[in-house]
Amino acid sequence: MTTSHASHPDRLLPADPGTRDIARRLLAHVEDLPIISPHGHLEASMFVKDEAFPDPTSLLISPDHYLTRMMHSAGVDLADLRVGGHEGKSAREAWRIFMSHWDLYAGTATGYWVEQEFEHVFGINAERLNVGTPEHADAIFDELTDILAKPDFRPRALAEQFNLEVLATTDDPLDDLADHKALADDPTFSPRVLPTFRPDAYTKMYNAGWAEKTTKLIDTAGDGKAGWEGYLQAMRNRRQYFINHGATSADHGLHDTDTTPLSHEDAQKILDKGLTGTATLAEMRAFEANTTYRFAEMSQEDGLVMTIHPGVYRNHSASAQKKFGADIGADVPFQMEFTNGLRPLLSDFGENKDLISDSSFNRWLRTVSLRSTQDADMAAASNLAANSKMAHQNTRDVLDAVSDGGVMLGRNGALVLGPVVGTLHIKFIAPLNKRVERVMYKTGLSEAAAAEQCALEDRLREEMAHALYQWNPGRDENYDLVINTGLMTYEQIVDLVVETYARKYPLHVRIIPNGKDQ
Structure with missing residues (x-):
């Protein structure tokens, strides 16, 4: 034991x-819940190919810059750890080097993580890492090699065992996302693998290959437009392409937090200089700041969540980057200033409720899985949601949102606004096959997955309403009007809504000369 x-x-x-x-x-409430990972660096192709991992070193050591940079700090050559495709040592020899340096990781988060992998994934007593002799290292290497050869240690099997429900990858804007589509269309693979828009390679002029990549971006996705106009159009088009393939967020690795916008004329001038290799470092930084501002502008338009993580000098070691490539652990954090840097972005977009609204009710909804949430999990989440503070906050949000008139979708509005004079409560329904078709069109999900999402949304809506207000939003008697959208055109629905409102509130409706209600 x-x-x-x-x-x-x-x-x-x-x-x-x-x-x-x-x-x-x-x-106890959360440890068995599905994994919903909003940020990761796994490749979708891993799950499409579903190939066995070749050896312990290529899986656990060479790609893990937290492990390799610690050994490198003690004088180990990265080539001997097979970093960046180098094969200075064999996989077995690299494993021996790792185990002989295990004492470096004592008390570190990296060491703890490796121990967890051994104990809970591979079933190997983590204390065996403390014996760093070549013979002992070989024994563990061989044991791990045998484990990795088993079918239940291939990527798909591991995803199922780990109860992976959603995984967001990190992807280049010009990626065709074919692997993501293949997984979405595969009924035998239940986790959702979503792309994430990561445009860093096209915003950092100071990185090698920027001009070539940016030219390709504009030529490929700019709708025939050139220069800065083509750059913006290409970004918008590719963001929409990602959305059509299931993306929900854009990820931005910024050098700093500067978000100062440039005029289109100045942006064009710097873009031209960048493409010819004549831009100064200050101009390169100004261009990056401007793109950050423009991406916030786009997020406001298309709804992609904007995630930024600034304050790291990427690929700090020029010699290491030249020899081993980017992202090998040579990143150094530096002191960061947020207040002034983010001010332009927040001043222009920070008051937009659609962009920054984040009530406790919304946060709760985002923690609930969009697929295969188990009843026990839902009950636990509902227990958290049932506190009065959350219900009161939602009520205030709904009342504030319609204080000057408007349309409220969901949010238990039929109950909250029930006694408010001037409200018309409408329940929209549709045959399941129509709902499934709409979900498939909007999300790209398979028919089975779309049907599952419809069923889950219905259940979540009912259970959340009960948890917060102890009522059932599905009962027809809670509404003034129930409309089957599968049997009517949008124009007919609008006419019916207007007519019903006029009948309910005849004194609130005024007839204007062209015969339309107002």
């Missing part, structure tokens, strides 16, 4: 007994 601390059920929980008891109960 293992005695490793990596197997202890209270690992990482607070030392104080009272606080630890609370932590245990919180952990």
Whole structure:
């Protein structure tokens, strides 16, 4: 029986007994929930090919810059760890080097993570890492090699075992996303693998290959437009392409937080200089700041969540980048200033409710899975949602949103606004096959997945309404009008809504000369 601390059920929980008891109960609620990963660097092709991992070194050491840079700091050549495709040593020899340096990771987050992998994924006592002799390293290498050869350790099988529900990858704007589509269309693979728009290669003039990549972007997706106009059009088009393939966010690795916008004329001048290799570093930074501002502008238009992570000097070691490539761990954080840098962006977009609205109700909804949420999981989430503060906040949000008139979709509006004079409560329904067709068209999901999403949305809506307000939004008697959108055109629906409102509130409707209600 293992005695490793990596197997202890209270690992990482607070030392104080009272606080630890609370932590245990919180952990029990969430530890078996599906994994919803909004940011990752796995390739979708991994799940399409579903090939066995070749050896322990290529899986666990060579691509993990947290491991390799620690050993490099102790004098180990990155080539000997097979970083960047180099084969200075064999996979077995690189594994021996790793185990002989295991003491470097004592007390580190990286060391803890490796221990968890050994203990809970591979079923190997993590204490065996402490013996770094070549013979012992070979024994573990061979044991791991045998494990990785098993069918249940291929990417798809692991995704199922880990209860992976949603994985967002990080993708180049010109990626054709064929692998994402293949996974979405595959009924045998249940996790959702979503692309994430990552435009860094086209915003950082100071990176090698920027001019060639940017020229290709404009020529490929700019709708025939040139220069800065073509650049913006290409970005908009590719963002929409990503959205059509399931993307929900755009990820931006910024050098700093500067978001100062440029005029189109100045942006064009710097773009021209960048394409000819004559831009100064200050101009390159100004161009990057301007693109950050423009991407916020686009997020406001297309709805992609904008994620930024600035303050890191990427590929700090020029010699290491030249020899081993980018993203090998030579990144150094630096002091960051947010207040002044983000001011232009927040001043122009920070008051837009569609862009930044984030009530507790919305946050709760985003934590709930869009697929295969189990009843036990839903019950736990509902228990959290049932507190009065959340319900009160939602009520205030709904009332504020329609204080000057408007249309409220969902949010238990029929109940919250029930007694408000001037409201018309409408329930829209449609045959399941029509709803499934609409979901397939908007999301690109398969028919089975779209049907599953429709069923889940219905259940979540009913259970959330019960948790917050103890009512059922599906009952027809809660509405003034029930409309089957599968049997009517949009124009007919509009006419029916207007007529019903006029009948309910005849004093609120005025007839103007052209015969239209107002």
